[in-house]
Every structure is written in C-alpha cells, then in structure tokens.
Amino acid sequence: MLNPTPPVAAAPVLPIDQAPFSGAPAGGAALRLLLPGTALFLEGLHAAATVRILSGCVCLHQTLSDGRRQILDILGPGRMLGAALLDTQPAGALALTFTRLEPVDPEREPEALAGALRLRLARAQAHVVRLGRRTAQERIAAALLDLSGQFARRGRGAAHTRFTLYPKRADLADWLGLTVETVSRCLNAFRREGLIAFDRPEIVTIRDRAALERRAAGGSAAGNPSMLSGQTGGQP
Amino acid sequence: MLNPTPPVAAAPVLPIDQAPFSGAPAGGAALRLLLPGTALFLEGLHAAATVRILSGCVCLHQTLSDGRRQILDILGPGRMLGAALLDTQPAGALALTFTRLEPVDPEREPEALAGALRLRLARAQAHVVRLGRRTAQERIAAALLDLSGQFARRGRGAAHTRFTLYPKRADLADWLGLTVETVSRCLNAFRREGLIAFDRPEIVTIRDRAALERRAAGGSAAGNPSMLSGQTGGQP
C-alpha cells in the first residue's frame, strides 16, 4: 500500500493572512482571493485567524509521514476555516479553485464558530462511516451526493443537479482512500449506467439521485430501496 | 461488502439518566454504574445530560440502514459523553464493560465541554486517517497504540504496557472497517512476530512499541523508522 500521490505542483505556502490577491471590499474588512493550488499554512496558525469561504472550494488535508496524503474534508461556500476549527494535528488547507475568503471575528459571532466546530465533527464522523467497510462505488456515490449538496446552486424550486466537481480525481482518491484509477473507473461506471453525466471531467450532472443514494447506502446495481445514509452539510 | 455484524446480545436501551445500578456518592451527584452491554440511548437525548467516564469503556456507534454497524470512537476514563458531544446523526453508545459514569454540569465546567468537543473532532479526524488507504495491519497497530494510551494505567515512571482490550474482535472490526477474521489474523500475526503478547484474547501486552509504531505508520515487517502518526487522546 504505497505510491504516495506525487507532490502537488505546490503553490507558495502562505500564512493565512498573507494570501495572494488580497482585496479590500466595502465593509473595510479584508477580503482574500486565492488562486487554485494556493496552500494555506495552518499548522502553527496564530490564534485569531478565522475565515469564511464566500465562493470556491478548499480542502483540509494532512500529509502522513510516508508521503501519503489524506484529505479530511472538502469545504464549500459558507463553511469556516481557521484557528478554533484546527486541531492539534498537523494539517493544511488547499484551495482547489479560485476561492474568496472573508475574515470572521470570533468575538462578534461566537455561535457561528461553535456551529462550525460541530459541523466539522458531524462531517468527520460521516466520513468515518463512508470509509469504514464500504466499497469504492459506495464511497464515490456518497461523495458525489455530498459535493452536490455543497456546490450545486439550488435554483428556487427544484434543486439544480449540475455542479462543478472541484476536487480532481487524485483529490477524490486521497479523500476517499482510493486510487485515482479506481475513482475514474467508478465515475465512468456510474456514467455508463446513467446515474450521472459529464462531458468534461469537472462538470457533473446527477441524472438519477435516488439510484445514487441507493448506491451510497450499499444497494448494488440491482436496486435495494432503503433509507439513505450520511450526507451532512450543504449550503447554509 | 455485507455481512452485518449479528445483532449484539443487547442489554436494555435506557435513557442516559436511567441507567441501571445508580448510586448516590458523597457529593450528592448521582453516580451510575453500567453493566457490560448496556446501551445508552443517545439519539433523541434531551439537552442537559452529559457525563464523564470514571472507569470502564464505552463505544459510540452508528447503525447503518443495511444493518452494518460503524463504531465511531471508543472512550475510556476521563472522556465525556452526552448532549453537546452528540451530533445530529443518529448515534448510540454502548458500555463494553462495567462502566462508572459521573454527571457533568455544563454550567460549572464549560471549558471541559469545549475541550471534549475538540478532542472528539481530533480523534474523528485521526480515525479518518486510520481508515483511509491503510492496510489492515496498519489499522490494527494504530488501534492498539490508541487503546493502550487510553487504557494502560501508567505506573509512575515507566508506562505499563499491559492493558485490557475491552472491545472484542467484532467491535474492533466494526471500528476499523475490517472483518472479525482479519482482526484476529492481524493480532495473531503481531503476536507471532513478538510485537504484542496475549494469553486470553482480552489482556494484551505491548512488547515492542517502537515496531508497532512503525507498523502503524506504514512500515512493513522490515522496519522503516519514521515518525509515528495518529494517536490522539489518552488519560487526562
């Protein structure tokens, strides 16, 4: 079990409040725009830095001693990031696309911070469930549902089923404990079966959400209609 | 991927403040003693109930729609359990041995509660790392180190290396996303190699902690000395 994902073509590692492309919007508080691939240096982060994602996508990850990388969570708009949400473990964050951040003052909204912490825990536990004794297809199906919840913009009325899959195949692999090849095979299997559709690998459409949910819950191709599991989060 | 663990020979499911064998110790606050196999009903738990484990062992678990069970965490003395630490997900707790609980007043020690929440998150993330793309032996090795940290009573001076493995093989399997057979095979492989020792399956001695740490970090039998990973928690 090896073959660490080759070191990401790393953008410069920056302390969280020196991210590139800073802007100063109306309110006076600094807004930040991150380039895809920008790494936020969160390990020895000083206390007060907490931000909220306005748009884009960030992954939280941990690099293991043997070079393997484990992505802990993938965060979309509305989710928070920073000191209090950071644990003792060495961890880092990486922008997966152009991402806008907004500073959060923990004094002004302590509730939001506590809520974010609970959300992180709930999602971490949901992810444990996704990883424990589940097949590759179950994991991928659950991941697609999770990400669609975070990144599909819901029109009023019916939910849009098309969304941008910001994490690349390698990111999904590192998140779900699989290999790039397996991720690709599963996605294409789902496409052949008509559960999802995509022309370019990054734009995914969910064609049969119910079937995907069955897959995520352990139902095989021949559907076993049962309650769905997991799926925590979504846009607040 | 199936074969749900057969339904645990379940003890009665009780609201957390009606656990059997209640006692009233000196302080006036109620102490509770749980029998092995006692299930604490945590799903729709009303707000104020929070307890601290004084002795024994409790596992937090989630039962999936298809009957499979995922153990989220295994808690030893000092760890807390209850409302604020409980997430939206349907979850339950199970005493794995005789367990004494002490009620905690969130008003009197809000810090402890916040700390417990952070510890839970840190451990959940560590567990994600354990489950993601790691071999059975790596998972078992990491689990043994974790549990020894929580359950080996440290004499002053050198740490004791013998501890009670409260979770049974089936519990370990449900925790680590493996099967009972694989858990048994790994433990016996470690024993044959002299990393650990046990006469009865429940009393384990760590004979070569450094080697176990290498295994947990991904080193094969032919050791690759590298930094250890994971292992969060321990007795406070």
Place this chain on the structure above:
DNA sequence: CGCATTTTTGATTCTTATCAAGACGAGTGG
C-alpha cells in the same frame, strides 16, 4: 504545435472479504 497534466482503459497481482469449520471457555442442567 509541442509539452505537461489529467483522465481513462487494460492486464495482472495482492489484500482482504467471504465461506466453512474447528478450538476454546464459560455457563447450564442432568
């Protein structure tokens, strides 16, 4: 266009789940 990255597909190997059955221990009842 040519190069680098990402994605896809195929062939093979390895790990672990699955299926099956035996060993051990503790508790029960004759």
Place this chain on the structure above:
DNA sequence: CCACTCGTCTTGATAAGAATCAAAAATGCG
C-alpha cells in the same frame, strides 16, 4: 462431574475487489 450449548476466537480455502503496473487518450497551456 460430565455432556451440552452458546458465544467468541482462530484457522484454512477460495473468490471478489481494489491496487498496481503500463500505456494510451484527452485536456490545457505557453
């Protein structure tokens, strides 16, 4: 005390799933 049962643990044989190895398409960029 022993035969019996039940639950747990162990061990073996086989098969399914995913990793690995290898290489070809697709995509994006300078």
